[in-house]
Amino acid sequence: MDELDEIIEEIRTRSLGTEFQIPVMDVLELLGMSLEEYLRFRYNSRFGSPTQGFADLPDDFDQDSMFELVDLLEPHFPDVLQRLEAAGLHFSTPRLIEFQEFFVSVVLNRIQSHVVDPDLLDTALAGCLDPDDGYMFYMDASFERNKLIDYAIELYLQYLQIEDYPISRSLLHAHLHRCFLGGQLDWEVLFKHCFGILFPNRKEDKTADLNQELRDALKELELDYVPEMEDLKKQFRSLMLRYHPDRNPEGLERARRINESYSLLISGLFGAEKI
DSSP states (O other), rough: HHHHHHHHHHHTTTEETTTEEHHHHHHHHHHOHHHHHHHHHHHSSSTTTTTTTTGSOEEEEGGGHHHHHHHTTTTTTTTTTHHHHHHTSSSOOOHHHHHHHHHHHHHHHHHOOOOOOOOHHHHHHHHHSSHHHHHHHHHHHHHHHHHHHHHHHHHHHHHHHOOOOOHHHHHHHHHHHHHHHHHHHHHHHHHHHHHHHHTTTTOOOOOGGHHHHHHHHHHHHSSOOOOHHHHHHHHHHHHHHOOOTTTOOHHHHHHHHHHHHHHHHHHHHHHHOOO
């Protein structure tokens, strides 16, 4: 066990949840470095300033000053970065980029192996005029984002053979948070990548390719996509049950328009196909 192992053990011992503090003087003592030498290090590093004196020195190294600690240790231990990563106390930029790619792969694989609940899907589509909104509603209802994140982090720590504990998890969580906040990652994009696999027969909004008469007929039947024949029949029956004069005395005019629009759509969308 060398001095770096002792520092790593000290950090672990002094950690509380996702935070840790290790006295600067303890680190300097383990390195055999005087305060004057540490002051010169800070003066010449990216962390100090020309006017800095002893009174400005921090009492402790913590999670926020880990980069300074790495720079301080590197001349003594060239492999400090690798050893801190192996301990789950710090991750370099290349390692975090690797994790981001790993996260995307794990999440996509997890989603694409999902067995679609047809009842929930029908409910989601019925509640949204735009089919894509319905599919996205289904995804939000089926996948808890924090659970997907925790699952990916757990697998990544196993992959690196790093102990799964609060500091290592918090570092990876924080990186993903920055990625989502900065736009490098987007849940909607990740979910939409899986639409083709999860919903091979999904409905698409193609009304823009239709003439205005057919688009108005679809709107009358409360549809904003081109339905399959069976879907059109199902929607027609549903609306007629709601507006038929036998059930709804005020629905006569609406029932007439529904019938007219349905006939137009049958002819315009399916040609020779009839009920």
